[in-house]
Amino acid sequence: MAGSIDLHKISRFANLAIPSTAALAFLGGHFVSFYFHFLTVTFLLLTIINIFYLFIQKKHTILRNFGILGQARYIIESIGPEMRQYLFANDTEERPFNRIERSEIYRKSKGIDSASSFGSQLNFDNAEIKIRHSMYPIDRENIKQYALTFGEERGVKEPYTIHKPYIISAMSYGALGENAIRALSRGARLAGIAMNTGEGGIPKYHMAEGGELIFQMGTAKFGVRNDDSSLNTEKLKKLCAEPTIKMVEIKLSQGAKPGKGGLLPKEKITPEISTLRGVPMGQDVVSPAHHIECTCKKTTVAFIKNVQDACTIPVGIKLCLGKISDFHEIVLEMKAQDTFPDFIAIDGAEGGTGAAPKAFMDGYGMPLMPSLYAVNDILVREGVRNKLKIIAAGKLINSSKQFIALALGADAIYSARGFMLSIGCIQAMLCGNNTCPVGITTHDPSLQKGLIVQEKAKRVANYVHGLEHDFYEMLAAAGIKDTKNININQLYIPKDTALAGQINELQQKAPTPSA
Amino acid sequence: MKPTAQIISWILQLTIITLLAPAAYAKLTAHPDAVALFTTLEMEPAGRYIIGFLEAATCALLLNPNSAVHGAILSLGIMIGALIAHLSKIGFDNMFYFSLILIITSSAIIYLRRKQIKSIARMLN
Ligand SMILES: Cc1cc2nc3c(=O)[nH]c(=O)nc-3n(C[C@H](O)[C@H](O)[C@H](O)COP(=O)(O)O)c2cc1C
Numbered sequence A: 001m002a003g004s005i006d007l008h009k010i011s012r013f014a015n016l017a018i019p020s021t022a023a024l025a026f027l028g029g030h031f032v033s034f035y036f037h038f039l040t041v042t043f044l045l046l047t048i049i050n051i052f053y054l055f056i057q058k059k060h061t062i063l064r065n066f067g068i069l070g071q072a073r074y075i076i077e078s079i080g081p082e083m084r085q086y087l088f089a090n091d092t093e094e095r096p097f098n099r100i101e102r103s104e105i106y107r108k109s110k111g112i113d114s115a116s117s118f119g120s121q122l123n124f125d126n127a128e129i130k131i132r133h134s135m136y137p138i139d140r141e142n143i144k145q146y147a148l149t150f151g152e153e154r155g156v157k158e159p160y161t162i163h164k165p166y167i168i169s170a171m172s173y174g175a176l177g178e179n180a181i182r183a184l185s186r187g188a189r190l191a192g193i194a195m196n197t198g199e200g201g202i203p204k205y206h207m208a209e210g211g212e213l214i215f216q217m218g219t220a221k222f223g224v225r226n227d228d229s230s231l232n233t234e235k236l237k238k239l240c241a242e243p244t245i246k247m248v249e250i251k252l253s254q255g256a257k258p259g260k261g262g263l264l265p266k267e268k269i270t271p272e273i274s275t276l277r278g279v280p281m282g283q284d285v286v287s288p289a290h291h292i293e294c295t296c297k298k299t300t301v302a303f304i305k306n307v308q309d310a311c312t313i314p315v316g317i318k319l320c321l322g323k324i325s326d327f328h329e330i331v332l333e334m335k336a337q338d339t340f341p342d343f344i345a346i347d348g349a350e351g352g353t354g355a356a357p358k359a360f361m362d363g364y365g366m367p368l369m370p371s372l373y374a375v376n377d378i379l380v381r382e383g384v385r386n387k388l389k390i391i392a393a394g395k396l397i398n399s400s401k402q403f404i405a406l407a408l409g410a411d412a413i414y415s416a417r418g419f420m421l422s423i424g425c426i427q428a429m430l431c432g433n434n435t436c437p438v439g440i441t442t443h444d445p446s447l448q449k450g451l452i453v454q455e456k457a458k459r460v461a462n463y464v465h466g467l468e469h470d471f472y473e474m475l476a477a478a479g480i481k482d483t484k485n486i487n488i489n490q491l492y493i494p495k496d497t498a499l500a501g502q503i504n505e506l507q508q509k510a511p512t513p514s515a
Numbered sequence B: 001m002k003p004t005a006q007i008i009s010w011i012l013q014l015t016i017i018t019l020l021a022p023a024a025y026a027k028l029t030a031h032p033d034a035v036a037l038f039t040t041l042e043m044e045p046a047g048r049y050i051i052g053f054l055e056a057a058t059c060a061l062l063l064n065p066n067s068a069v070h071g072a073i074l075s076l077g078i079m080i081g082a083l084i085a086h087l088s089k090i091g092f093d094n095m096f097y098f099s100l101i102l103i104i105t106s107s108a109i110i111y112l113r114r115k116q117i118k119s120i121a122r123m124l125n
Helices: A007-031 A034-056 A061-066 A068-078 A080-088 A099-109 A178-191 A204-208 A233-240 A271-277 A297-310 A324-337 A358-363 A368-381 A399-407 A417-422 A453-478 A498-508 B003-028 B032-040 B046-063 B068-090 B094-112
Strands: A148-150 A160-162 A166-168 A194-196 A213-217 A245-251 A315-319 A343-347 A389-393 A412-415
Touching: A007 A034, A007 A061, A007 A068, A007 B068, A034 A061, A034 A068, A034 B068, A061 A068, A068 A080, A099 A417, A099 A453, A166 A178, A166 A453, A178 A194, A178 A204, A178 A417, A178 A453, A194 A245, A213 A233, A233 A245, A233 A297, A245 A297, A245 A343, A297 A315, A297 A324, A315 A389, A324 A368, A343 A368, A343 A412, A368 A389, A368 A399, A368 A498, A399 A412, A399 A453, A412 A417, A417 A453, B003 B032, B003 B046, B003 B068, B003 B094, B032 B046, B032 B068, B046 B068, B068 B094
Parallel strands: A166 A194, A166 A412, A194 A213, A213 A245, A245 A315, A315 A343, A343 A389, A389 A412
Antiparallel strands: A148 A160
């Protein structure tokens, strides 16, 4: 509290001034005009609050030391993120997404041209992966339309083909409110892309909009569980028979909290969510860290097989990479059991979440780019890359990032927060508090009111349209006729990047699994 | 809030409303007693309307669980004012006890619903 303003002195003055004003106002009210008593009462109440802060409550040092003026600190602190965002932050320094990245999405979503002037604000010295264009760009008309069919390798009864490389990544009803879910799924339908339901049980609001869905089975298996959180095959079959459910995703782990189960804070559990998930109200819902069936590589692959046998649609898995050797081992096990998921979604540690313990969000898991390279590399080495598709997730919110992921081996792109931004997310970082100011991650009707489903659905479609436009332009510039031919030679990878380190490591010694 | 606390709070809220709504009505419709009172306080008629309006607002706030705690704070303020009026200008009468009861009930509601005072709740958890 040093500096030219002595807050301690000021607050001592305030703590005396408040009751004194009350006394003066009382005199005024008594001798001059009764109207002064409006002030008397106000300052009397302030005095009472101040007495409580200074002498009664024991939890807050600042309030006990400074009284009511100390409260200003809490108020300022609570609006700090907004202040920094609006007033003090550089265009490139905010995280997870800086202002440049966000405004590109906002512009795409509103259908505004995203051409910029003068030059890039990014760093070109050492740490940015760039894409190599061709000396001989081609015409867009010569590029083959993107198409990807899940389940074709295994010959499933109802394979699923997508025609745009984008899928809205898992976000449950629960993490998101009703309006946001509806806006996203209506938008996905308008844009002609699929949406993952997240681990929120029967995806009532996702289904309500009639778009194509990937049902996510979290570790608690909400919607398809028995009481001990094992799989209820009957319930799964019934759900998969829904015409809108096109694929199933078994969630093994998630980038923001790998090694931990999903978390829905109690603030966000409404009566409806408690019934949809079959959980009690008033306490946080914590999903188990792993599927009860999956305790080792054998049981995990067997579980994938079980689910595949129960459904006639493609079944994949989602995971965040930890130990590369773990992944290598499970691939060997897949070969041994001749069971492959129809897709593997790789979620980078930089992935988002509605709520996760800070230590996990910041400290656990491998980032996307090196993971993606490692996964693709292992699958190629083991000769099974053609058995499945890879979907990549983790801050892939703009066309160049997405292109890089495709070049590293991904077949399709998952994005969660990109689509949140497209429906108006301002990165207030309050997803776990039920107080999202733009009505996306909240169930508070007064906050959801501002999110007009029809309007925001259009934004989703515009965003996809903008991404797709860039995608084909980039292919043309790189001289690539078929999206299947995007590969790592397309990338300029500076030596100091995490990706370069990973590539080096894998090329020098192919990790031998310990088993 | 626990269900019992909720029930108690609602009983107290309704108590205040039953006591305060007629008082507000009397002031806003210029009942002779109210006019006499505010003449003593030399606040006739503006003060009478202001207080009547605040009392009516209090009742409205108390009817909604989301705003009840603010209604209680308002009623506490008005009644402290009333108490001052009785102690300094009017003298003891039934109305003195009336305001005392409302002060106690309002404080109780504030206590029961303290977590709903947003600016404070943010700090206390
Ligand atoms: C609000 C929110 C809710 C999420 N809910 C889930 C979920 O239920 N299941 C899951 O596997 N991932 C969930 N995720 C993670 C995303 O699906 C995705 O893997 C991750 O955010 C990376 O993509 P992004 O960087 O484009 O956001 C959630 C993310 C956010 C931001």
